[in-house]
Amino acid sequence: MSSMLFSDYSSSTTARFLPFRRSRLRVDGAVFCRRLVGPLHVRPPISVSLRTTLTVHSSSSSSPVISATMGTGTSAKIIDGKAVAKIIRDEITAEVSRMKDAIGIVPGLAVVLVGDRKDSATYVRNKKKACESVGINSFEVRLPEDSSEQELLNFILGFNEDPSVHGILVQLPLPSHMDEQSILNAVSIEKDVDGFHPLNIGRLAMRGREPLFVPCTPKGCIELLHRSGIVIKGKRAVVIGRSNIVGMPAALLLQREDASISIVHSRTQNPEDITRQADIIISAVGQPNMVRENWIKPGAVIIDVGINPVQDEKSPRGYRLVGDVCYEEACKVASAVTPVPGGVGPMTIAMLLSNTLSSAKRLHNFQ
Numbered sequence: 001m002s003s004m005l006f007s008d009y010s011s012s013t014t015a016r017f018l019p020f021r022r023s024r025l026r027v028d029g030a031v032f033c034r035r036l037v038g039p040l041h042v043r044p045p046i047s048v049s050l051r052t053t054l055t056v057h058s059s060s061s062s063s064p065v066i067s068a069t070m071g072t073g074t075s076a077k078i079i080d081g082k083a084v085a086k087i088i089r090d091e092i093t094a095e096v097s098r099m100k101d102a103i104g105i106v107p108g109l110a111v112v113l114v115g116d117r118k119d120s121a122t123y124v125r126n127k128k129k130a131c132e133s134v135g136i137n138s139f140e141v142r143l144p145e146d147s148s149e150q151e152l153l154n155f156i157l158g159f160n161e162d163p164s165v166h167g168i169l170v171q172l173p174l175p176s177h178m179d180e181q182s183i184l185n186a187v188s189i190e191k192d193v194d195g196f197h198p199l200n201i202g203r204l205a206m207r208g209r210e211p212l213f214v215p216c217t218p219k220g221c222i223e224l225l226h227r228s229g230i231v232i233k234g235k236r237a238v239v240i241g242r243s244n245i246v247g248m249p250a251a252l253l254l255q256r257e258d259a260s261i262s263i264v265h266s267r268t269q270n271p272e273d274i275t276r277q278a279d280i281i282i283s284a285v286g287q288p289n290m291v292r293e294n295w296i297k298p299g300a301v302i303i304d305v306g307i308n309p310v311q312d313e314k315s316p317r318g319y320r321l322v323g324d325v326c327y328e329e330a331c332k333v334a335s336a337v338t339p340v341p342g343g344v345g346p347m348t349i350a351m352l353l354s355n356t357l358s359s360a361k362r363l364h365n366f367q
């Protein structure tokens, strides 16, 4: 269960992210953080005297992007990813309709799901619903778990040639008998709305080159920062986690935005010391409540990508979702923080729709 929602975001490298010792219990795979107990094996904060001077242009009470401050003892603004994603979906709806009226083309997204993981099926259903909500056509293929790589490749090659499909998404993780690399390589870079093709990632890494698509989750993080009026240029940013689909591209994007970046990963010594220097923290490791108060510089902005289920008898599902960052503690120290759920997750889907729209525009030369 703990690997259920985000196992594919924690690549095998980030899944080994264990030198960060936390006080935790595992029951049926779910992880509990003894919230109020101080972090173990982590040195206390050196200095909490200097507040960073991140600029937040939006007004706290009137902005749908950053909601009002929290109750007593907390100071952070809550960055409402759900609200921002809604604004973006409305913008996309308008563009999809303008395009249809002008040239009669409706953007189309093909989603391929192999096997019957429950979480993957839920994500695919949500993506389909999101497409419907903005007027994008969605095509879904479900293949049995024991399908051959060639069968999957045949569908991808078919979608590559299909003019009504402008985006192709192969839901990850794939069954272990399939080679993820050769599957992702087969997606036409013109339709790689996930931005996982090595050519797109390579271009993202190079100055003066432009990828056709940027991976949805990191793009959603940057978009959240922009739309919250947070200045990235010249700031110190720390990305926690180095997965191909979140950590690494998030660091590249921040660098393109003129931040100075550090990447903290499973082999980093004293990760809390490095993280505490950050004006902006993006955490994408898939470890519940790993980032504690003493990892956070007062006034820092925190984008929490982790979506980790932890057992919760009081919840109807039997579990609830928490981020990589101990939310209550972050609210006390940070200047702004994304919640889980309702932070980066909805932005990922909004960026997928945005990538599909821009793909259709590009393929049909529509401005």
Ligand SMILES: Nc1nc(=O)c2c([nH]1)NC[C@@H]1CN(c3ccc(C(=O)N[C@@H](CCC(=O)O)C(=O)O)cc3)C=[N+]21
Pocket (backbone or CB within 6 Å): 005, 006, 008, 009, 123, 169, 170, 171, 172, 173, 194, 216, 217, 307, 321, 340, 341, 342, 343, 344, 345, 346, 347, 348, 349
């Ligand atoms: N090829 C591929 N591309 C992906 O982009 C991709 C993938 N595979 N595999 C799975 C992960 C995961 N992912 C999420 C998207 C939205 C939410 C989301 O909207 N979460 C809600 C919570 C939903 C709930 O309550 O269960 C939130 O954070 O508010 C979460 C996770 C995309 N992924």
